[in-house]
Amino acid sequence: MKDDQLLFFKTSIILVLKELRRQKNVSQADVNTDILEKTGFSHNMGRNEVDGNFTMETLHIYCKYFNISVVDFFKKVDKIGSKEIQKFLKQKEARKNSK
Known part of the structure; x- marks a missing residue:
C-alpha cells in the first residue's frame, strides 16, 4: 500500500537521524543548540524525529552538521x-499508549 511505503520511508529517515546522533553521541537538545549557534537556524530535532517530514533546507543542515553527504544519507535510509x-x-506505539 502506498501509505505504508511513505510511512516506512519517513520512519527510515527517523532511524538514520537517531543513528547519526548516536554516532556523534549528542542528544536532540545538543543538535538543536549546536545548529542554532552555528547557523542561526531554529528547529526542533525531536519533532523531526517524531514526524520524519522536514524541508530540504533542514536536510541540508543536518547533513552538514553530521558531516554526511545527502547521497550517503539516503543510502543509509535505503538500507x-x-x-x-x-x-x-511498535515501540513508538507502545510509548504512545503508555502515556
Whole structure:
C-alpha cells in the first residue's frame, strides 16, 4: 500500500537521524543548540524525529552538521530494513499508549 511505503520511508529517515546522533553521541537538545549557534537556524530535532517530514533546507543542515553527504544519507535510509522499521513503530506505539 502506498501509505505504508511513505510511512516506512519517513520512519527510515527517523532511524538514520537517531543513528547519526548516536554516532556523534549528542542528544536532540545538543543538535538543536549546536545548529542554532552555528547557523542561526531554529528547529526542533525531536519533532523531526517524531514526524520524519522536514524541508530540504533542514536536510541540508543536518547533513552538514553530521558531516554526511545527502547521497550517503539516503543510502543509509535505503538500507533500513522492514523488520527494524516495524520494531521501531511498535515501540513508538507502545510509548504512545503508555502515556
